[in-house]
Amino acid sequence: LKPVDLPLEGSGPLYEQLARSLKRAILEGRFAAGVRLPATRSLARTLGISRNTVIGAYELLCAEQLTSTRGGSGSWVTDIARQTFGTRSRGAVGPQSRYAARTRKLGPSTLAARKPQLRFDLHYGEPLLRPSLFRSWRRKLGAAALRAGPRYPDARGFPALRRSIAEYLARRRGISCTADDVQIVSGTQQALALVARVVLNEGDVAVLEDPHYQHLMHCLVAHGARIRGVRVDNEGLVVSELAKQKPRLVCVTPSHQFPSGAVMSLPRRMELLQFAASQGAWVFEDDYDSEFQYRRRPLPALRSLDLSDRVIYAGTFSKTLFPSLRLGFIVCPAGLREDLFKAKRLEDFGCPTIEQAALATFLQNRQFEKHLRKSVAELSRRRSVLIEGLQQHAADLIEIEDTGAGVHLIVWLKDTRYPQLERLLELAAKRELGLYPIHPYYQKPPARPGLLLGYAGLSDASIRVAAKLFGQCLRDL
Numbered sequence: 001l002k003p004v005d006l007p008l009e010g011s012g013p014l015y016e017q018l019a020r021s022l023k024r025a026i027l028e029g030r031f032a033a034g035v036r037l038p039a040t041r042s043l044a045r046t047l048g049i050s051r052n053t054v055i056g057a058y059e060l061l062c063a064e065q066l067t068s069t070r071g072g073s074g075s076w077v078t079d080i081a082r083q084t085f086g087t088r089s090r091g092a093v094g095p096q097s098r099y100a101a102r103t104r105k106l107g108p109s110t111l112a113a114r115k116p117q118l119r120f121d122l123h124y125g126e127p128l129l130r131p132s133l134f135r136s137w138r139r140k141l142g143a144a145a146l147r148a149g150p151r152y153p154d155a156r157g158f159p160a161l162r163r164s165i166a167e168y169l170a171r172r173r174g175i176s177c178t179a180d181d182v183q184i185v186s187g188t189q190q191a192l193a194l195v196a197r198v199v200l201n202e203g204d205v206a207v208l209e210d211p212h213y214q215h216l217m218h219c220l221v222a223h224g225a226r227i228r229g230v231r232v233d234n235e236g237l238v239v240s241e242l243a244k245q246k247p248r249l250v251c252v253t254p255s256h257q258f259p260s261g262a263v264m265s266l267p268r269r270m271e272l273l274q275f276a277a278s279q280g281a282w283v284f285e286d287d288y289d290s291e292f293q294y295r296r297r298p299l300p301a302l303r304s305l306d307l308s309d310r311v312i313y314a315g316t317f318s319k320t321l322f323p324s325l326r327l328g329f330i331v332c333p334a335g336l337r338e339d340l341f342k343a344k345r346l347e348d349f350g351c352p353t354i355e356q357a358a359l360a361t362f363l364q365n366r367q368f369e370k371h372l373r374k375s376v377a378e379l380s381r382r383r384s385v386l387i388e389g390l391q392q393h394a395a396d397l398i399e400i401e402d403t404g405a406g407v408h409l410i411v412w413l414k415d416t417r418y419p420q421l422e423r424l425l426e427l428a429a430k431r432e433l434g435l436y437p438i439h440p441y442y443q444k445p446p447a448r449p450g451l452l453l454g455y456a457g458l459s460d461a462s463i464r465v466a467a468k469l470f471g472q473c474l475r476d477l
């Protein structure tokens with residue numbers, strides 16, 4: 001026996017490491033049933049460790065019944081350990097379910113593309129960090145922890161939070177609903193997963209806007225829906241193209257189309273509701289960032305026009321607060337309410353109570369709306385700084401699409417072709433500038449390349465530098 005035969009992996013007390021290594025040797029048949037383990041003194045010498053360590057390891061194996069001490073004369077591998085399972089590789093196996101097979105085919109996630117080490121990272125999805133928000137949030141969490149209690153939560157959501165959301169939606173989004181219609185979820189992602197479960201069978205058609213938010217598409221693909229893209233123009237989803245797809249579910253971002261920025265016009269909204277009502281289709285309204293409008297008041301939600309009760313409204317605190325919170329909500333149509341409640345209960349028994357209770361206080365005392373006002377002012381400034389910087393350093397090379405809303409900008413590259421795009425991203429990364437292309441959000445890449453610039457996570461000063469670096473990179477190209 002040599003030390004390499006009993007490798008120690010380095011974590012935890014030494015006698016436990018040795019016990020695990022011996023256990024593996026026994027299970028692999030290297031110490032067969034009925035064999036006597038090396039004497040403690042000799043094994044200690046071989047491995048260069050103390051005898052007590054070996055004794056400790058042998059005692060553990062004995063407690064696990066892998067060895068026995070016959071009358072105190074050494075440790076013998078028991079018969080139970082005879083059942084060795086061969087040396088079947090613990091490596092890859094094929095997908096074990098249709099779900100797993102579908103998830104294995106999904107493309108890379110745009111979240112995974114983030115380059116976290118870059119100083120000037122224009123990644124979409126970075127939150128606006130206001131230190132005062134986090135101080136206040138910490139106090140709220142502390143107080144909520146005392147109030148919330150240790151029991152299983154109501155899976156539909158913390159009652160005070162459901163109430164505050166219903167009131168908030170009436171005030172800010174024109175939606176009339178009661179707390180009973182609200183299901184608290186862990187973000188839009190879970191909202192769509194639950195909706196898919198209660199309205200779609202495998203093979204049913206779900207329409208997504210083209211372009212669209214990639215993670216919702218992944219959710220529907222994983223569920224087994226057949227995805228159809230319907231294009232978006234400057235009035236939002238081209239509803240007249242829906243009929244030929246015969247969708248059961250239509251996912252839209254009417255307040256601020258992601259990522260193009262179009263706001264769905266009133267005629268289109270009415271056309272979509274008419275379509276859903278007449279065809280028995282469901283509409284998933286993803287209202288992810290409607291609070292961030294810099295030139296006008298946000299339009300009320302699509303759901304506020306929906307007399308036929310076909311719109312499933314999903315809201316999230318990922319943009320208005322921060323995405324690690326993982327809290328959002330569904331306003332459930334009456335016909336789906338109980339199904340959605342059950343789906344959530346089966347999924348996870350409800351969202352964590354402490355965070356929900358803290359958020360309820362935040363909404364109840366209107367601190368949330370105060371925070372929103374400050375965020376809108378801050379984001380609007382950052383947006384202007386970015387636009388000015390881009391105009392100053394790259395005006396002749398790009399076209400900026402400014403919809404006056406949201407937390408990102410789209411920039412189309414005038415003289416750059418797709419093969420050069422990768423090079424541009426590399427040049428940028430060398431200068432610590434994170435740039436991200438927009439074409440992964442499209443079913444078919446647009447004719448010319450573009451970038452999706454998220455600016456919420458950078459200070460004014462960093463945005464100025466980022467714009468300058470961007471101009472330099474384009475010129476170097």
Ligand SMILES: Cc1ncc(COP(=O)(O)O)c(C=O)c1O
Binds near residue numbers: 323
């Ligand atoms: C279009 C769209 N919907 C929803 C979300 C938020 O998803 P979640 O609530 O799961 O964080 C985002 C976040 O970036 C988004 O861009």
